[in-house]
Amino acid sequence: MAAMKKRYVISIIVILAMGVFAGQKILNMGAVSIETHSFNPDSEYKGAIPRGPHGGWLFTKKGLQVEVKIYETGIPPEFRAFITDGFGKPIPLNEVDLTIKLNRLDRIDTIQFKPMGRYLLGNKTIVEPHSFNADINVHWKEKQYEWEFSQIEARVELAETAIKNANITIKKAGPVRIKNQISLPGEINLNEEKVVHIVPRLDGVVKKTFKDLGDTVVPGDILAIIESRELADAKINYLAKGQQVKLSKSDLDREILLFQNTQKLLDLLHKKIDLEDVYQGLKGLQIGRSRELLIPAYAKMKLAKSVYLREKNLFAKGISSESEYLQAEEKLKSSEAKYLALREKIDYDGNWAVRQKKRNFDIETFNLQTARQKLFALGLVDGEIASLSQQKEQNFSKYELRSPLGGIIIQKHLTTGEAVKSDDAVFLLADLSEVWVNMAIPVMDINSVKLGQSVTVRNSDIGLKAKGKLTYLDSIIDGTSRTITGRVVIPNPKLKWRPGTFVTLELTLDQRTVPLAVPTRAIQTIRDWSVVFVKYGNLFEARPLKLGKSDGKWTEVLQGLKKNEYFVDQNSFILKAEIEKSSATHDH
Numbered sequence: 001m002a003a004m005k006k007r008y009v010i011s012i013i014v015i016l017a018m019g020v021f022a023g024q025k026i027l028n029m030g031a032v033s034i035e036t037h038s039f040n041p042d043s044e045y046k047g048a049i050p051r052g053p054h055g056g057w058l059f060t061k062k063g064l065q066v067e068v069k070i071y072e073t074g075i076p077p078e079f080r081a082f083i084t085d086g087f088g089k090p091i092p093l094n095e096v097d098l099t100i101k102l103n104r105l106d107r108i109d110t111i112q113f114k115p116m117g118r119y120l121l122g123n124k125t126i127v128e129p130h131s132f133n134a135d136i137n138v139h140w141k142e143k144q145y146e147w148e149f150s151q152i153e154a155r156v157e158l159a160e161t162a163i164k165n166a167n168i169t170i171k172k173a174g175p176v177r178i179k180n181q182i183s184l185p186g187e188i189n190l191n192e193e194k195v196v197h198i199v200p201r202l203d204g205v206v207k208k209t210f211k212d213l214g215d216t217v218v219p220g221d222i223l224a225i226i227e228s229r230e231l232a233d234a235k236i237n238y239l240a241k242g243q244q245v246k247l248s249k250s251d252l253d254r255e256i257l258l259f260q261n262t263q264k265l266l267d268l269l270h271k272k273i274d275l276e277d278v279y280q281g282l283k284g285l286q287i288g289r290s291r292e293l294l295i296p297a298y299a300k301m302k303l304a305k306s307v308y309l310r311e312k313n314l315f316a317k318g319i320s321s322e323s324e325y326l327q328a329e330e331k332l333k334s335s336e337a338k339y340l341a342l343r344e345k346i347d348y349d350g351n352w353a354v355r356q357k358k359r360n361f362d363i364e365t366f367n368l369q370t371a372r373q374k375l376f377a378l379g380l381v382d383g384e385i386a387s388l389s390q391q392k393e394q395n396f397s398k399y400e401l402r403s404p405l406g407g408i409i410i411q412k413h414l415t416t417g418e419a420v421k422s423d424d425a426v427f428l429l430a431d432l433s434e435v436w437v438n439m440a441i442p443v444m445d446i447n448s449v450k451l452g453q454s455v456t457v458r459n460s461d462i463g464l465k466a467k468g469k470l471t472y473l474d475s476i477i478d479g480t481s482r483t484i485t486g487r488v489v490i491p492n493p494k495l496k497w498r499p500g501t502f503v504t505l506e507l508t509l510d511q512r513t514v515p516l517a518v519p520t521r522a523i524q525t526i527r528d529w530s531v532v533f534v535k536y537g538n539l540f541e542a543r544p545l546k547l548g549k550s551d552g553k554w555t556e557v558l559q560g561l562k563k564n565e566y567f568v569d570q571n572s573f574i575l576k577a578e579i580e581k582s583s584a585t586h587d588h
Contacts, residue, residue, distance in 0.1 A: 049149055054082055059136060059147045064091075066138055066145070068100070070126055077130070079111055079122030083140075093120055097139040102132040105536040106565070128529065128544045129154040154526060154542035156578045163538075170535055171569040173561050176517035176554050181508045182448075184486075186439040186457065188501040191489065194431035196404055199423055201378050204228030204399060206418045211427075213412050217403045223427055224401045224414060230422075231378055232396035235388055238371040241364065242389075248364040252357040259350040261285040266343060269298050290346045297339045304328075304335040407431035432499075435492045437468070439505050440483040447550040448509045449473065455488040456506040464497065466490040470507065514548065514556040515563070522569050523547075523555060524576045532561060533568040533575045540568065540575050 052058035056069025063086040071080045081098055083091045093115035100122070102109040109132075113120035131153050138145040158166075204226040211223050261282075268281045275295065282291070311328035314320035375385050379402065411428035414420055437457050441449055453470045472487035488505070490497065522532050529544035548556030561567065568575060 052082065054080075056080070056082070057149060059149075060086070061145050061147070062086075062143070064138065064140060064145055066098070066136065066147070068136065070130060072126075077126040077128070078124075079113070079126060080116075081113055081120040081122075082118070083120065083138075090118070091140070095140060096120065099137045101135040101137075102126075103135070104132045105534065105539060105541055106562070129542055131155050131541055154531075154579055156540050156575055156582060157538050158540060158575075158578075159538060166574045167571050168568055168574060169570040170566050171519070171522075173516055173518065173557070173565045173567055174563055175513055175515050176556075177511065177513045178448075178509075178517065178549060178554050178556065181506060182445055184439045184441060184505045184507055186437045186503045186505045188497050188499050188503060189436040189438055190430050190432075190499050191434045191436050194405065194407065194434065196407075196427075196429045197425040198223065198401070198403070198427040198429060199425055200226055200228075200399070200401060200420050202226075202228045202230045202399065202422045204230070204397075204420060206414050206416050206420060207398075209412075209414065209416060211403075211409055211412075213409055215409050216407070217409065217429065218406045219403060221403045222400050223403055226399045226401055226420065227397050228399050229397055231399050234371070234374050234378060235391075235396045238368070238375055238385070239388060241368040241371045244364045245361070245368050248357075248361040252354075252361045255354050255357040258286060258288050258290070259354050261287045262290040262346060262350050265290060265294060266347065269294060269343075275299060275302075290350065293342060294346060297335075297342050301332075301335040301339045304332040308332040401426070403427075403429060405429065405431060432492055432495050434489055435497045435499060437488045437490060437503060437505065439486045439488070439507070440478075440481060441473075441486045441507075443477060443482045443484070444552055446484060447555075448552065449486065449507065450549075454508045456508075457488065457490055458504045458506070459497075459501060460504070462496070466497070516557045516561060517554045518545075518557055518561070518567060519569055520550060520553060520555045522567060522572050524572050526576060526579065533572050534561070535566040535568065542575075542579060543567070 049057045049059070052065075052067030052069075054067055054069050056067045059066045059068070065084045065086065065088065067082040067084075069080050069082070070077050072078070079100060083093060083096050083098075085091055098113040098120050100111045100113075102111065109124060109127075111122040111124050111126075113122055115121075130151055133150045134148065136145075136147040136149070158168075205228075207225045207227050209224045211217060211221070217223070264285065265278075265282055265287055268278050275298070278295065278298075308328040308331070311320050311325045315322060315325035372385060379399070407429045408431075409427055410430050412426070413424065414426040420426060437455075439455075449470070451470055451473060455468050455470055457466045457468065458464070468488040468490045470486055471489055472485075474485040477484050486507075518532050523530050523545070524533075524542070525531070526542050529542065530547055531542040531544055533540045534543045543560050545557050545561060546559035548558045550556065
């Protein structure tokens with residue numbers, strides 16, 4: 001009796017365990033494990049593939065070892081294969097022909113390999129997800145080696161009943177027309193590109209003002225007269241630098257003339273003509289000290305040569321001694337050497353003097369240009385600078401503050417007799433012929449908004465309407481309102497659009513048919529991917545997408561999904577949860 005009771009209890013426990021196991025299978029809705037496996041008749045391991053020294057999958061058969069690794073550190077994922085013999089000794093890679101075929105849900109990717117240093121490198125990027133059944137084929141020493149293994153990630157399997165119970169709906173990928181128009185609040189603002197803070201640019205005292213608040217001005221209008229010692233100093237400095245340039249130029253011209261005339265002297269002496277002819281050729285030329293040095297040296301050399309020739313003739317006839325002949329020869333060579341050295345020195349010194357004068361002239365010219373630029377910076381124009389030499393000295397301190405553009409004076413901060421500084425904003429001038437309309441665009445609509453879109457601006461209270469284009473989008477999201485600022489520029493010829501007025505804007509988004517789009521609700525995030533789940537039979541796989549424009553409801557797909565592929569439309573988050581709780585990890 002006790003034995004029967006014991007068997008009865010055991011039977012109940014077994015039934016309960018089977019029920020728990022079946023319930024667990026139902027709750028998991030058939031999620032597929034990511035466990036990788038290999039069929040390798042020559043190895044003793046079963047199930048998981050062993051790892052090689054480089055962290056890749058290691059396959060062994062009949063004296064050949066192939067380690068296959070997906071390398072993706074800092075680069076797009078690629079296959080690398082390390083080939084060794086049965087003892088782990090590397091095999092010459094040019095002797096090995098390796099091919100790997102990746103059998104994916106929708107295609108087969110064939111990877112060919114070529115030697116790359118210590119390993120064989122695959123010729124294709126291993127696109128995500130890394131979920132496939134792989135066939136490895138190696139040809140080495142007229143033998144074929146084959147292996148199979150599976151790498152499964154971001155994939156789950158659901159039975160039809162589980163799909164139905166989870167209310168998962170499927171849709172076929174195809175073209176979609178994306179269009180949208182949104183209504184946004186806005187405000188009229190000044191066109192900041194046509195608003196000018198006018199500053200005096202120098203310290204001084206206001207002698208007279210010519211414009212008041214609300215006055216309309218045109219470019220070049222005189223706004224005020226300021227008396228400034230700084231301006232007078234700048235003008236005087238400019239005129240002084242101009243005189244220095246003239247003096248430096250005159251000095252340079254004279255040095256060039258002397259150098260050129262010296263070259264003529266050297267050319268004449270080089271011809272070894274008589275001194276009378278030399279004097280005749282230099283008649284009326286300014287040469288300076290070069291004439292004083294060269295001609296005596298030339299004459300001395302000529303005399304030494306004449307003495308040498310005479311002694312040489314007398315020595316040949318036996319009238320003069322050899323010592324007298326040699327002495328004359330020595331004097332000739334000495335005079336020639338001194339003459340040639342003097343020529344070289346005078347030529348070099350003349351060239352150097354010209355360069356020095358040119359450098360001085362360049363420095364003075366630069367100083368003049370600097371003084372001129374300072375006058376420009378203080379607000380003077382070419383005509384005023386050109387007439388400075390004719391201007392009376394008592395007017396040197398008079399500064400005319402002019403308007404740089406046309407518009408309306410909206411702020412004024414100076415009065416007659418007031419001392420002003422160079423950086424004081426004494427006038428604020430605005431051109432109201434165009435105004436900015438700023439709008440607050442919600443974050444949810446950012447992907448649909450782009451520059452150039454048409455905008456209609458309305459002020460229903462006074463019946464105003466204008467059209468323009470979106471010309472600016474801020475790059476920063478307002479943390480409080482979760483909006484970004486957009487801007488449209490509209491004409492305001494009659495000045496009826498007043499800054500500070502609140503308006504309504506209608507932003508028309510582009511209407512276009514895109515080749516491929518998915519409902520925005522179908523997109524999930526896994527790792528750093530934006531994915532949809534494609535369906536092949538009862539298998540669902542996360543497909544990373546490259547996304548384009550979106551109108552909130554639909555999102556354009558640029559890459560990752562093919563036309564007519566089936567994907568999960570609604571309740572895709574269920575599949576995401578299944579993948580995250582399953583063993584479908586990213587482990588290579």
